[in-house]
Amino acid sequence: MQSETFHIPVLSHEAIELLINEDIKEHILVDGTLGGGGYTKLICEKLNGYGTVISIDKDLNALEYSENMLKDLNCNIEFINGNFGELGSILKETGIEKVTGIVLDLGLSSYQLEAEDGFSFMKDTDLDMRAFKKEDLKASEVLNSYTKEELMDIFEKYGEIGNAERLVKAILLKRRNKKFRTTFDLNEVVNSEYSLNKKNQIDFLAKIYQALRIKVNNELKNLENVLMDSVEFVIKGGRIVIISYHSLEDRIVKNFFRDSASKHIKSDSPYGDEEKIPELKIITKKALVPSHTEIKTNSRSRSAKLRAAEII
Ligand SMILES: C[S@@+](CC[C@H](N)C(=O)[O-])C[C@H]1O[C@@H](n2cnc3c(N)ncnc32)[C@H](O)[C@@H]1O
Structure with a gap:
């Protein structure tokens, strides 16, 4: 391939330019989202x-593909199937205490x-949506077993869908007769409940699929966890670089960077008010976005936003 x-x-x-602080002599860098190995390859170079x-x-699949693609590089890469x-x-587990940067x-x-x-x-496929097959929860199970309130919460929070109640009622009605099994079972609910033109239908389905995907893969929680870990495991001068593709993720990154870069009073401490000193400095004042040329050659890049910070 x-x-x-x-x-x-x-x-x-x-x-990668932002990730690697040239002042650091020996790097141990984390590419937390290997995918097709594009970032790891550039880091190695x-x-x-x-x-x-x-x-x-x-x-x-990402690991198998990338291990093969990168096998001839002169680079010490530890490939890990994990979250x-x-x-x-x-x-x-890898016996590493500190790293010099993280890119996601x-x-x-x-x-x-x-x-x-x-x-x-x-495409009509099994409604799975798990990137990590070690986890049990499939999208079909969410649709088949979650309560009305739980489903509304997912579609409102993760899909930013207004009037999610109408959608959820249609889902509940459908599952009474037949359990959700494939993607087209889900599309059918939208097709029969709403009369939308092609563009609105695609936009609506994209929101529904985004919401389920975020739930199944626990995407926002994982992002919050890794951000908190980053200030613990990245050394001073090390960088954190995050590329996100929707506003929910970007908001988490932006707020985390802003809070960690500011000196403020923490009132949620069990020891009373505590002064919190800045843990990082923001390198990208505004999020970087792809150039017109990049968007033209790769339309999937159009919603990307890059933010970077340095541990101090
Ligand atoms: C946009 S792709 C990365 C592409 C990569 N930068 C490249 O150049 O090929 C995102 C990858 O992150 C992985 N991923 C998403 N969430 C993850 C998580 N919590 N832990 C580990 N990998 C994750 C996905 O499985 C996917 O392969």
Whole structure:
């Protein structure tokens, strides 16, 4: 398979340029979202035979593809099938105490969207949506067993869908007769409940699929966890670079960077008010976005936002 088919890296040169602090002599860098190996490859080229890259992905297909693609590089890469939301335990298992930077290119690879079950509403596949097959919860189970309130919460919070009650009522009605099994079972609910033109239908389905995907893969919680871990495990001068693809993720990154970069009074401490000193400095005053040329050659990059910070 060609690397362009598996995934075209987004904002990759910008990300790796910001990730590697040239003042640090020996790097141990984490690529928490290996995917098609685009970022890891660039890191290796920059390190030029020195240092280590810990390349993590939940998805075994990504690991298999990238291990093969990167096998001839002169680079010390540790490939790990794991969840970046558990960075602390991953590092402990590898015997590494501190790293010199973390990069995360969130979301899905093109391969996952096109070839793995449940992610695309364009193809009739099993409603799975798990990037990590070690986890049990499939999207079909969410639709078949969650309560009305739980489903409304998912669609409102993760899909930012207004009037989610109408959608959820239609889902509950459908599952009474027949359990959800495939993507087209879900599409059918939208087709029969709403009369939308093609564009609105695609936008609506995209929101529904995004909401379920975030739930199934615990995406926002994993991001919050890794951000908290980053200030613990990245050394002074080390960088954190995050590329996100929707406002929910970008908001988490932006707020985390802002809070960690500011000196403020923490009133939630069990020991009373505590002064919190800044843990990082923000390097990207505004989020970086892809150039027109990049968007033209890779339309999937259009919603990308890159934010970077340095541990102080
Ligand atoms: C956009 S792709 C990364 C593409 C990569 N930067 C490249 O250049 O090919 C995102 C990857 O992150 C993985 N991923 C998403 N959430 C993850 C998590 N919590 N832990 C580990 N991998 C995750 C997905 O399985 C997917 O392969």
